[in-house]
Amino acid sequence: MEHWSVEDYKNFTDTKKKKSKYRANKTSIDGHTFDSQKEADYYCELKMRLQAKEINGFCLQPTFMLAPGLKYKADFIVFNSDNSYEVIDVKGIKTKEYIAKKKVFEDKYNIKIKEI
Numbered sequence: 854m855e856h857w858s859v860e861d862y863k864n865f866t867d868t869k870k871k872k873s874k875y876r877a878n879k880t881s882i883d884g885h886t887f888d889s890q891k892e893a894d895y896y897c898e899l900k901m902r903l904q905a906k907e908i909n910g911f912c913l914q915p916t917f918m919l920a921p922g923l924k925y926k927a928d929f930i931v932f933n934s935d936n937s938y939e940v941i942d943v944k945g946i947k948t949k950e951y952i953a954k955k956k957v958f959e960d961k962y963n964i965k966i967k968e969i
Contacts, residue, residue: 877945885913892928892943895969899931908933915940917958925954927966943969 857865877889887893899911909932916926929941940958944951947968955966 889943889945891945891969895929895941895943899929906934909936917962919954919957919961923954923957925958939967940964941967941969 877891880887880890880893882893882896885896887896896913899908902908903910911932912930914926914928915930916924919925927940928943931939931941933939942951942955959965
């Protein structure tokens with residue numbers, strides 16, 4: 854039988870907690886923490902597009918009220934050069950909760966969510 858010190862056990866449990874349910878790795882860039890590397894990469898792409906003047910701007914994690922007590926938080930809103938905009942969600946896995954909120958959002962606001 855193997856015996857662990859309190860410190861060994863604590864290190865083991867700490868490393869267990871850090872794993873994401875969907876295996877996404879939280880990534881920090883420019884003081885912003887993103888839920889996945891894919892989302893962080895898209896942020897970097899938006900920064901380059903903004904610098905190249907391909908877009909007018911973007912907003913991180915805008916929140917929309919769907920109903921009292923029910924919110925939807927997108928990953929980005931991108932403001933295009935033609936004054937249109939896109940609501941962006943960077944997705945790895947589409948959960949049932951996301952699919953339901955997406956439908957309510959699109960019906961309520963008459964805006965399609967663009968999934969990356």
